[in-house]
Amino acid sequence: MYRLISEIKKQESILNHMLKRVVSNRKRICDPCIEKIENDLNEIKSLLTLKNKELKYILDAMNDPSCKCPCESPSPEPEPDPTEDRLYGFAYSDADSSVSGNVKFQVFSPRHEDIINKDGGLQVSKTGVYQVSYSVSCKVLNGAANPVKFKIVVNDSFIPSTSVLETNTSQHLFSSQLVPLMEGDIVKLDAEVSEGNSYSKPTLQILMI
Incomplete structure (x- = not known):
């Protein structure tokens, strides 16, 4: 789990570097191409960021046994009354x-x-x-x-x-x-x-x- 999060952060770093390179090469690439490349890279970056958040949520859930999802948690079984059958x-x-x-x-x-x-x-x-x-x-x-x-x-x-x-x-x-x-x-x-x-x-x- 930690390795996956680290890998996503690594990919985000690579994308940021690529975005900087695109910006620095604006003069050699036409504007429509620059815009498309930036949009594609930002879309990939957003997806990686989302997956990183999901992985962190899963990791937190594994460390905390209490359920934080919006699903309806089952009601605990009532404990038997030890005095119920006492005559x-x-x-x-x-x-x-x-x-x-x-x-x-x-x-x-x-x-x-x-x-x-x-x-x-x-x-x-x-x-x-x-x-x-x-x-x-x-x-x-x-x-x-x-x-x-x-x-x-x-x-x-x-x-x-x-x-x-x-x-x-x-x-x-x-x-x-x-x-x-x-x-x-x-x-x-x-x-x-x-x-x-x-x-x-x-x-x-x-x-x-």
Whole structure:
């Protein structure tokens, strides 16, 4: 490419020299011939100049990957949303309860269409690792001898040990952990409430990561 540009410049230099010779020999050549020769040489020079510009444009385009031509550039493909297929589910209740066993939720929303409300829990339809969280407000009347305890259960059997929380004072509990779940697993919140104690505003949330 650089060699072509150099060659064109060389030819332009030769043409300029020839034009000077034509001018210096005007007295020996008739005017019509002089005019024709000058026109021909100038036309060739213009063509070389144009080709030189085109070569420089091509060279610049090769050095710069961005397209500068007037053509319509294709639109870039949209990048996939990494969160599009992430499943999520949320359940909560405004009611107070003093009953042990699976927490009874009143509302199962918002949730992904592939997260199902089943048997009082949230059932997942895709195998993966999920962040499982819950919160609950506890009211404990009988002190240390009668604590309340909460834990996550999967399929009514598997219990993530990190999810087990208990308290012998009135307070708000919160737990969050990563749990591997298989397709069809059902996640529930289990409560152990001794006589005289109660809890309120329980929530359960799962989020695929």
